[in-house]
Amino acid sequence: MNIAYICTEKLPSPAVKGGAIQLMIDGIAPFIAKAHHLTIFSITDPSLPMNEVTNGIEYIRFPKETYEQDVANALTKRTFDVIHVFNRPARVSQYKEAAPQSAIVLSLHNDMFSPLKITKEKAEQALKDSTMLTTVSNYIKQTVRKRYDVPEEKIRVIYSGVDEKIFVPVWTEEGQQKRNEIRKILGIKDEKVILFIGRLSKTKGPHVLLRAMRTVLSRYRNAVLVIAGGRWFSENSWDDYVRELHRLAMPFGNRVLFTNYVPAQQIPHLLLSADVFVCSSQWHEPLARVHYEAMAAGIPMITTNRGGNAEIIQHKKTGFVIDDYANPAAFAEAIHYMLVHESEAQAMARRARTEVEEKFFFSHVAERLMAVYEEAAKKRCLY
Structure with a gap:
């Protein structure tokens, strides 16, 4: 499959300035890229080029000031089977309009469906335009389902993880x-x-x-x-x-x-x-x-x-x-x-x-996500 990751506008990818989402992407991307073609969109950073291909992963970066629109424009020129939108439900409909044939997987890393962060109208449209949702915990899953009628089969809890190569236990x-x-x-x-x-x-x-x-x-x-x-x-x-x-x-x-x-x-x-x-x-x-x-x-x-x-x-x-x-x-x-x-x-x-x-190794996280991508690709025409 041809898969796109759309990072948030806060921090660049790779995680040269940290960030839980960026670190998770760094961890899972190599495993996803072994099985699929992966393109990662993120904001620019002085230490990173605008475009590059590293270890088979394509990175496309845009200025923070115009990031969302630049990404949407890029989506109209490329064909993706699955677009994974990280933590930005308010942008899902914009990306869906740009790539109507793509399945949209929205992952939630915070309570992004809080009325303080998104209007009811935008939230309902985002849920309609999302083929599948994932959450970093059952707690976040329940914050969505308490507010909106999201079918159980449309939302998955995908716990994060760590890189087994760099985390060694203290007793070794x-x-x-x-x-x-x-x-x-x-x-x-x-x-x-x-x-x-x-x-x-x-x-x-x-x-x-x-x-x-x-x-x-x-x-x-x-x-x-x-x-x-x-x-x-x-x-x-x-x-x-x-x-x-x-x-x-x-x-x-x-x-x-x-x-x-x-x-x-x-x-x-x-x-x-x-x-x-x-x-x-x-x-x-x-x-x-x-x-x-x-x-x-x-x-x-x-x-x-x-x-x-x-x-x-x-x-x-x-x-x-x-x-x-x-x-x-x-x-x-x-x-x-x-x-x-x-x-x-x-x-x-x-x-x-x-x-x-x-x-909770990143290899486990990637396996769980790839199962979601396969399911989303199959049902993308249903939502």
């Missing part, structure tokens, strides 16, 4: 070597490392972790909280919230480390430095890809019961799930549990790694 010889190297870079020796990776935004909750640190340090004087991330993907500028985080961290001195933005290729190594990884999401998280990454690295994980997070992290089986997500004391207790029950935490981490090996 290579994992231990990388752990020692990154700890040396961070200036950490025998400390208990509590790691946060994510954008520095209130929705991600690093402020709650900082407020939990007083209790954590009263129990573990050698604990260190490492906060890895920038205000917005590859940006390290400060806003009022980032300033507040540094204010909260000040009393703890060198017990809190800010790394700023960490490029995606360094995340697998950074994870290996941790004794506990914490996803402190305060919002209805669709299902943050960092869950798959921590699971793949074999790091004991704490997350919040928000959105889709608990769909792949089972409480006290593959991680620790916090219900009282806004309460710093709940995080302090969860961290204490994972550190004091070390053998149990390690068993959770090993079970989590096994789940990744069985279900």
